[in-house]
Amino acid sequence: xxxxxxxxxMDEAAIGRALRRMSHEIVERHGGxxxxxxxxxxRRGVPLAQRLAREINAFEGLSPPIGELDxxxxxxxxxxxxxxxxxxxxxxxxxxxxxxxxLVDDVLFTGRTVRAALDALVDLGRPAEIQLAVLIDRGHxxxxxxxxxxxxxxxxxxxxxxxxxxxxIDLRDEVAIMDQS
Amino acid sequence: xALGAHLCDLDDLDAQGITDVLxxxxxxxxxxxxxxxxxxxxxxxxxxxxxxxxxxRTRHSFELACKALGADSLSLAAATSSVVKGESLIxxxxxxxxxxxxxxxxxxxxxxxARLAATLNLLPVINAGDGIHAHxxxxxxxxxxxxxxxxxLAGLQLTIVGDILHSRVARSSALAFARMGVKVVLxxxxxxxxxxxxxxxxxxxxxxxxxxxxxxxxxxALRIQKERQDRGLLPSAxxxxxxxxxxxxxxxxxxxxxxxxxxxxVNRGVELAPELLDRPEAAVDxxxxxxxxxxxxVLYMLLEQGAGAA
Amino acid sequence: MIALSGGCLCDPAQGLxxxxxxxxxxxxxxxxxxxxxxAPDGAWQVYDCxxxxxxxxxxxxxxxxxxxxxxxxxDADTLAxxxxxxxxxxxxxxxxxxxxxxxxxxxRVRRPVRLLPVAALSAGxxxxxxxxxxxxxxxxxxxxxxxxxxxxxxxxxxxxxxxxxxxxxxxxxDASLAQGGVMHEGSRSFAMGLRGVPGVAEVVAxxxxxxxxxxxxGRLHFAAVSAAESLPFLGDxxxxxxxxxxxxxxxxxxxxxxxxxxSPPLRTEADRxxxxxxxxxxxxxVASGHRPTPPEEKACEYDYAAFGASAxxxxxxxALESLGPEAFVHATSLGPARAFGLDGGTLPPGAPADIAxxxxxxxxxxxxxxxxxxxxxxxxxxxxxxGRAVLTIVGGEVASGDLDCxxxxx
Numbered sequence: 001x002x003x004x005x006x007x008x009x010m011d012e013a014a015i016g017r018a019l020r021r022m023s024h025e026i027v028e029r030h031g032g033x034x035x036x037x038x039x040x041x042x043r044r045g046v047p048l049a050q051r052l053a054r055e056i057n058a059f060e061g062l063s064p065p066i067g068e069l070d071x072x073x074x075x076x077x078x079x080x081x082x083x084x085x086x087x088x089x090x091x092x093x094x095x096x097x098x099x100x101x102x103l104v105d106d107v108l109f110t111g112r113t114v115r116a117a118l119d120a121l122v123d124l125g126r127p128a129e130i131q132l133a134v135l136i137d138r139g140h141x142x143x144x145x146x147x148x149x150x151x152x153x154x155x156x157x158x159x160x161x162x163x164x165x166x167x168x169i170d171l172r173d174e175v176a177i178m179d180q181s
Numbered sequence: 182x183a184l185g186a187h188l189c190d191l192d193d194l195d196a197q198g199i200t201d202v203l204x205x206x207x208x209x210x211x212x213x214x215x216x217x218x219x220x221x222x223x224x225x226x227x228x229x230x231x232x233x234x235x236x237x238r239t240r241h242s243f244e245l246a247c248k249a250l251g252a253d254s255l256s257l258a259a260a261t262s263s264v265v266k267g268e269s270l271i272x273x274x275x276x277x278x279x280x281x282x283x284x285x286x287x288x289x290x291x292x293x294x295a296r297l298a299a300t301l302n303l304l305p306v307i308n309a310g311d312g313i314h315a316h317x318x319x320x321x322x323x324x325x326x327x328x329x330x331x332x333x334l335a336g337l338q339l340t341i342v343g344d345i346l347h348s349r350v351a352r353s354s355a356l357a358f359a360r361m362g363v364k365v366v367l368x369x370x371x372x373x374x375x376x377x378x379x380x381x382x383x384x385x386x387x388x389x390x391x392x393x394x395x396x397x398x399x400x401x402a403l404r405i406q407k408e409r410q411d412r413g414l415l416p417s418a419x420x421x422x423x424x425x426x427x428x429x430x431x432x433x434x435x436x437x438x439x440x441x442x443x444x445x446x447v448n449r450g451v452e453l454a455p456e457l458l459d460r461p462e463a464a465v466d467x468x469x470x471x472x473x474x475x476x477x478x479v480l481y482m483l484l485e486q487g488a489g490a491a
Numbered sequence: 492m493i494a495l496s497g498g499c500l501c502d503p504a505q506g507l508x509x510x511x512x513x514x515x516x517x518x519x520x521x522x523x524x525x526x527x528x529x530a531p532d533g534a535w536q537v538y539d540c541x542x543x544x545x546x547x548x549x550x551x552x553x554x555x556x557x558x559x560x561x562x563x564x565x566d567a568d569t570l571a572x573x574x575x576x577x578x579x580x581x582x583x584x585x586x587x588x589x590x591x592x593x594x595x596x597x598x599r600v601r602r603p604v605r606l607l608p609v610a611a612l613s614a615g616x617x618x619x620x621x622x623x624x625x626x627x628x629x630x631x632x633x634x635x636x637x638x639x640x641x642x643x644x645x646x647x648x649x650x651x652x653x654x655x656x657x658x659x660x661x662x663x664x665d666a667s668l669a670q671g672g673v674m675h676e677g678s679r680s681f682a683m684g685l686r687g688v689p690g691v692a693e694v695v696a697x698x699x700x701x702x703x704x705x706x707x708x709g710r711l712h713f714a715a716v717s718a719a720e721s722l723p724f725l726g727d728x729x730x731x732x733x734x735x736x737x738x739x740x741x742x743x744x745x746x747x748x749x750x751x752x753x754s755p756p757l758r759t760e761a762d763r764x765x766x767x768x769x770x771x772x773x774x775x776x777v778a779s780g781h782r783p784t785p786p787e788e789k790a791c792e793y794d795y796a797a798f799g800a801s802a803x804x805x806x807x808x809x810a811l812e813s814l815g816p817e818a819f820v821h822a823t824s825l826g827p828a829r830a831f832g833l834d835g836g837t838l839p840p841g842a843p844a845d846i847a848x849x850x851x852x853x854x855x856x857x858x859x860x861x862x863x864x865x866x867x868x869x870x871x872x873x874x875x876x877x878g879r880a881v882l883t884i885v886g887g888e889v890a891s892g893d894l895d896c897x898x899x900x901x
Contacts (some may be wrong), residue, residue: 018311073208073212074221074222086205087481120220125216174204269791270792292685293685295794296746312684313684375681377677377680379678379683380678382682
């Protein structure tokens with residue numbers, strides 16, 4: 001089964017604009033950056049969290065602490081996958097107890113990744129609040145999960161695949177929609 | 182090669198395969214450092230701990246690893262089961278599978294026993310020590326401990342002192358370290374460090390302790406067992422201590438700050454002077470902690486990531 | 492009255508090697524003539540052996556037969572059927588028995604192979620009733636597969652058996668040096684964590700036993716040697732090597748393969764090459780070393796597994812392919828006959844008509860599950876070997892054979 005690229009739906013500039021808007025929404029909703037953590041879900045959520053933090057720093061002069069969350073050991077869909085994902089490290093800036101944590105991921109699809117991330121996060125402590133920021137929401141939820149901050153809503157069919165590419169990992173910034181061929 | 186469907190020995194694990202396990206173990210060590218050291222990665226899985234030889238350390242280490250991954254462990258100690266009634270190893274492994282076990286951790290007095298259990302291909306087999314052949318998770322935790330201390334492995338020198346002939350730990354560790362680019366020197370009484378040990382394990386044999394320790398970044402002392410003396414392979418404890426016992430003075434021949442490993446349990450005052458264990462160079466406690474992380478990594482990789490057995 | 496026509500006869504004792512017609516009457520050789528010569532008078536049932544190798548009947552010098560009758564163990568019938576199908580006409584069967592009734596019972600078996608019982612040499616600290624056993628039909632004495640550890644007992648055995656005109660067969664292994672080893676001692680045994688039997692455990696036993704024989708006389712045969720360094724010390728004794736040792740090394744033990752757990756152990760490539768050379772030169776005989784085991788004694792941990800393999804149905808093929816026809820006849824027929832003072836090994840007029848007809852080119856795959864022997868483990872399993880028996884004649888009668896495949900009757 002191969003993947004054929006159908007269209008690029010966001011370029012570098014569009015991604016930048018979306019992240020900038022989301023960073024404003026986050027700070028506005030939170031009323032500042034105090035007690036706010038941005039926690040990226042490995043792998044592509046991590047550079048996105050770093051960029052949100054940079055955007056916030058640009059207008060607040062303060063960067064919220066950043067965490068990295070590996071959810072491999074919490075996933076419930078591994079046995080249906082053929083790849084062997086490497087178990088990554090989870091790095092937190094401290095005890096998440098009492099903090100407001102914005103989980104950051106690239107794509108929100110079935111909600112299972114977020115469910116695993118919530119489990120992983122609560123195992124580390126008891127945050128005051130957990131919110132969710134995603135660059136793309138493509139629908140087809142299988143769990144009662146919604147995003148608090150969305151870069152772009154993209155209606156898709158189940159056959160399609162959304163690929164978010166970030167410079168830090170993929171050497172360029174863009175979002176493409178792929179079709180299983 | 183990477184970790185396959187079983188972990189019987191280190192023969193099939195190349196440097197990259199070992200590195201994969203160590204990297205995964207680092208993530209596991211992070212979990213163990215949490216207030217609640219538990220993840221649901223293997224929830225609903227059952228690991229059968231099949232111990233035909235007494236072992237508290239290794240068994241407890243595997244039990245903790247199972248617990249931290251959310252797996253259930255079931256211990257079948259030789260003295261309390263049909264093992265004593267003469268049920269064959271093959272039948273016992275079949276029974277374990279029939280009882281719903283998803284993996285078997287096997288400790289057995291016969292070399293090659295894990296390989297035999299693995300040939301059935303009923304479920305993943307993890308060797309927790311077979312005869313005097315191999316103890317791969319112990320070797321991996323030794324490598325893990327040393328990598329953490331030095332941040333690297335290639336170019337280091339490891340000197341193993343003791344009864345190499347009867348030590349599955351020495352065999353597996355020598356192979357694992359050599360594969361990672363560590364120079365390995367084997368030292369001990371000639372009766373238990375025969376010349377063929379060198380080519381067999383990719384190591385240098387040297388019977389003089391001071392010479393063997395020269396340049397060592399890591400020193401591993403092996404447990405000396407009384408029954409070897411009874412069989413005439415080793416002279417008295419006093420003779421051993423005089424020629425191959427490690428103390429602060431002897432250890433000065435090694436590199437400054439050389440790490441001291443011991444698979445435990447230690448015979449204080451025979452292979453190691455008691456004061457050595459209290460020095461910061463002694464990594465015995467780190468080894469024990471690393472053991473749980475490494476065993477978590479192996480269990481997870483075989484049960485969740487591996488192609489797995491049929 | 493049967494005739495074997497057109498086969499290539501290899502009978503080194505008579506200097507014969509070439510197409511020949513063999514005429515057999517009353518169980519004995521009547522005549523051997525160049526192929527195509529006129530037949531002697533009479534009505535002959537002719538077997539066309541064109542393209543086949545015809546050899547004096549092979550005699551196995553080392554083959555275990557446990558007197559304990561259990562359904563899964565080899566018995567005399569399954570043993571004989573397996574041997575005959577493989578081309579053997581006589582077997583020295585090592586019973587470990589000192590019971591003259593058992594010995595005489597076995598000695599009566601003439602078909603499909605001749606069983607030549609080897610009786611126990613010693614019981615406890617003393618010798619068995621060697622004279623009564625000789626009268627019952629024992630052709631030799633041996634405690635194989637146990638090593639003969641006490642030199643004084645061997646001295647007495649050699650003297651006593653020598654006076655009876657029978658050899659003593661020993662398993663040359665110093666038990667103290669062997670220290671319960673389960674494979675060849677070397678870097679491989681070290682790496683595998685298995686206790687090794689050093690080659691020198693055999694060398695010192697060979698040297699000692701050969702010295703005893705030189706000093707005190709008698710006839711000595713080494714059941715099976717495995718180490719190259721043993722060869723210079725054989726002295727006046729005869730010796731066999733197991734066919735497995737001609738083609739396999741300790742590498743066969745890899746993966747803890749219990750099928751390759753043999754005694755003496757498979758050793759190094761240098762040992763194998765030296766043994767093969769000695770067999771080609773005629774210094775060593777080639778035996779099967781057949782020692783069948785029940786399956787559960789192999790389907791277990793290597794340390795706990797029984798020694799031995801089912802070898803009767805592969806040994807001749809291995810020997811023929813390894814040695815070539817002339818050395819093969821020497822190693823498996825003429826040599827054994829001479830070493831044990833038996834009829835056979837050559838086919839002059841008047842000799843018992845024990846003959847094997849072989850297809851030296853037949854390539855086949857060893858499948859132990861298809862063995863006629865009840866022993867179903869072989870370190871050669873899955874390997875291709877060349878050469879198989881198509882017709883076995885014992886005492887002038889067809890003992891076994893694949894008549895469809897090779898024989899045209901007139």
